[in-house]
Amino acid sequence: MRRIHSLFTGSATKKPAANQNLVAYIFMTPWLIGFLVFTVGPILISLYLSFTRYDLFTSPEWTAFSNYERLFMRDSRFATSLAVTAKYVLFSVPLRLIFALMVALVLNRGIRGLSIYRAIYYLPSLLGGSIAISILWRQVFGLRGLVNQVLAIVGIEGQSWIAEPSTALYTLILLGVWQFGSPMIIFLAGLKQIPQELYEASQIDGANKPQQFFKITLPLLTPIIFFNLIMQMVGSFQAFTPSFIITGGGPIDSTLFYTLYLYQQGFVNFRMGYAASLAWVLLVIIAIFTAIAFLSSRYWVYYEDSDR
Amino acid sequence: MTFIRKHRLFTHLMLMAGALVMLYPLLWMVSSSFKPASIIFSEPGIIPSQLTLDNYTHGWTALGTPFSQFYLNSFTIVALVVFGNVVTCSLTAYAFARLNFRFKKVWFTLMLGTIMLPGHVTLIPTYVLFNQLGWLNSFLPLTVPSFFSTSAFFVFLMVQFIRGIPRDLDDAASVDGANSFQIYWYIILPLSTPALITTAIFSFIWEWDNFFTHLLYINSISLFTVPLGLRTFIDATGESSYGPLFAMSVLSLIPVFMFFIGAQRWLVEGISTTGFKG
Numbered sequence: 001m002r003r004i005h006s007l008f009t010g011s012a013t014k015k016p017a018a019n020q021n022l023v024a025y026i027f028m029t030p031w032l033i034g035f036l037v038f039t040v041g042p043i044l045i046s047l048y049l050s051f052t053r054y055d056l057f058t059s060p061e062w063t064a065f066s067n068y069e070r071l072f073m074r075d076s077r078f079a080t081s082l083a084v085t086a087k088y089v090l091f092s093v094p095l096r097l098i099f100a101l102m103v104a105l106v107l108n109r110g111i112r113g114l115s116i117y118r119a120i121y122y123l124p125s126l127l128g129g130s131i132a133i134s135i136l137w138r139q140v141f142g143l144r145g146l147v148n149q150v151l152a153i154v155g156i157e158g159q160s161w162i163a164e165p166s167t168a169l170y171t172l173i174l175l176g177v178w179q180f181g182s183p184m185i186i187f188l189a190g191l192k193q194i195p196q197e198l199y200e201a202s203q204i205d206g207a208n209k210p211q212q213f214f215k216i217t218l219p220l221l222t223p224i225i226f227f228n229l230i231m232q233m234v235g236s237f238q239a240f241t242p243s244f245i246i247t248g249g250g251p252i253d254s255t256l257f258y259t260l261y262l263y264q265q266g267f268v269n270f271r272m273g274y275a276a277s278l279a280w281v282l283l284v285i286i287a288i289f290t291a292i293a294f295l296s297s298r299y300w301v302y303y304e305d306s307d308r
Numbered sequence: 309m310t311f312i313r314k315h316r317l318f319t320h321l322m323l324m325a326g327a328l329v330m331l332y333p334l335l336w337m338v339s340s341s342f343k344p345a346s347i348i349f350s351e352p353g354i355i356p357s358q359l360t361l362d363n364y365t366h367g368w369t370a371l372g373t374p375f376s377q378f379y380l381n382s383f384t385i386v387a388l389v390v391f392g393n394v395v396t397c398s399l400t401a402y403a404f405a406r407l408n409f410r411f412k413k414v415w416f417t418l419m420l421g422t423i424m425l426p427g428h429v430t431l432i433p434t435y436v437l438f439n440q441l442g443w444l445n446s447f448l449p450l451t452v453p454s455f456f457s458t459s460a461f462f463v464f465l466m467v468q469f470i471r472g473i474p475r476d477l478d479d480a481a482s483v484d485g486a487n488s489f490q491i492y493w494y495i496i497l498p499l500s501t502p503a504l505i506t507t508a509i510f511s512f513i514w515e516w517d518n519f520f521t522h523l524l525y526i527n528s529i530s531l532f533t534v535p536l537g538l539r540t541f542i543d544a545t546g547e548s549s550y551g552p553l554f555a556m557s558v559l560s561l562i563p564v565f566m567f568f569i570g571a572q573r574w575l576v577e578g579i580s581t582t583g584f585k586g
Contacts (some may be wrong), residue, residue: 124331128567
């Protein structure tokens with residue numbers, strides 16, 4: 001847990017020995033170049049481009065805040081894509097974490113065949129991001145897909161789940177939840193680190209299972225829950241493939257993910273400046289959500305080293 | 309006692325039912341890829357009533373350019389990305405984990421920050437850059453960045469691992485007159501093999517499944533990777549040929565599935581120690 005936690009705190013550094021500076025920067029050269037050319041430079045240029053009209057073929061034309069003004073005042077598809085993405089994140093992330101935690105808790109009870117179950121539940125999250133699985137989903141929830149074939153057996157005539165605006169997004173959320181395997185593995189690793197003595201001691205004191213769960217397991221697991229929450233949230237905001245392949249953003253924009261809209265503006269309509277402003281809004285939104293999680297963490301995340 | 313045994317049995321039954329639900333779509337896709345087109349839409353069962361290999365033979369060449377070309381392209385890109393990540397991320401990680409230098413804390417914080425940075429913020433200027441370099445419709449935009457340790461995740465993974473290698477080894481070598489480069493080459497690199505393997509495997513899997521940047525940068529069908537081939541397949545044929553589409557999808561999952569079977573230990577440890585998606 002401390003290992004994971006160190007991601008957010010960095011590491012303590014000693015005073016640098018002067019002769020090590022040069023050597024260290026030689027080792028760092030590839031990363032430094034990459035960081036400047038592929039990260040810092042593009043971030044700044046994208047901020048600049050977000051204030052311009054730019055079609056890739058003629059040079060950028062400064063338009064001040066008009067991109068942002070249009071985004072927030074006049075672009076209903078922007079609002080739609082934001083709402084769709086927010087709904088996707090708000091449903092798929094908590095559900096994925098709940099499933100991950102529940103299965104991890106069951107598997108952690110010293111069950112026989114742990115490694116087999118773990119492997120099976122992990123597999124979907126390993127394969128799920130691929131085009132192949134999106135193709136599968138497209139068929140499974142289609143009009144004549146697997147789901148409706150199964151429903152037909154019990155005499156229910158299903159609809160096309162991906163062509164119906166009220167259900168399309170839920171099929172994508174389901175695809176997201178289906179991939180709960182990797183947070184599950186992180187939870188399992190975290191559960192293994194909880195000292196067994198705590199349970200034994202509490203048992204002597206007469207604690208029952210639910211009390212043990214709420215007083216020991218859950219508090220000690222909060223750093224991992226926090227970590228999973230942040231990473232899954234950041235990842236889900238950027239989901240693209242399901243929307244692009246399974247539904248194409250439709251029907252009637254009901255699954256128009258934010259990233260798909262950005263792609264359409266930038267690389268279909270060649271409104272690069274507008275797409276850059278969309279990207280910056282996404283960055284700010286993700287930053288706000290992450291900041292809220294961090295600020296709230298002091299009230300619900302338990303840190304072993306209680307200097308916080 | 310019998311209560312506990314019954315309870316255990318119940319847990320197993322629940323877990324197995326869950327596993328079946330989780331795996332059923334995958335199993336059904338594999339099974340359907342061997343079914344004649346006429347029964348894919350009418351047979352929800354896993355055991356095919358009729359078997360055929362037609363989907364595979366038709367699918368392989370359905371786009372004119374055979375899938376062998378797409379596989380060759382995918383493997384070329386993946387090999388370069390894996391190589392670039394393993395080499396340059398370990399160099400960076402060694403500096404962060406072992407050397408002391410000015411602004412180290414600042415760089416480290418920035419490096420970690422890039423893990424959470426949404427890629428879309430850098431997307432447009434990077435595209436413009438590659439366009440101006442004349443690199444569009446080539447493998448360069450997909451492979452060159454990996455030679456500049458741009459995958460902060462792997463840097464972090466290796467930093468964590470190298471920190472776990474006892475410093476006594478470095479100190480002993482340093483007493484014997486080894487410099488930092490020798491320590492890196494003869495001590496840290498060999499001892500960090502597990503982290504290098506984990507990096508190689510995850511680089512492979514993520515790049516194999518990578519779709520978005522391939523979609524942006526590659527236009528000619530002769531340069532298509534497997535995901536682009538599959539995507540074109542759907543657009544070209546639509547609902548009519550799910551058999552061949554499933555067959556090619558199943559094949560595209562095989563490399564990742566092989567890692568799942570053969571290298572699960574590395575996958576699980578990699579995720580557990582760094583706590584990232586897999």
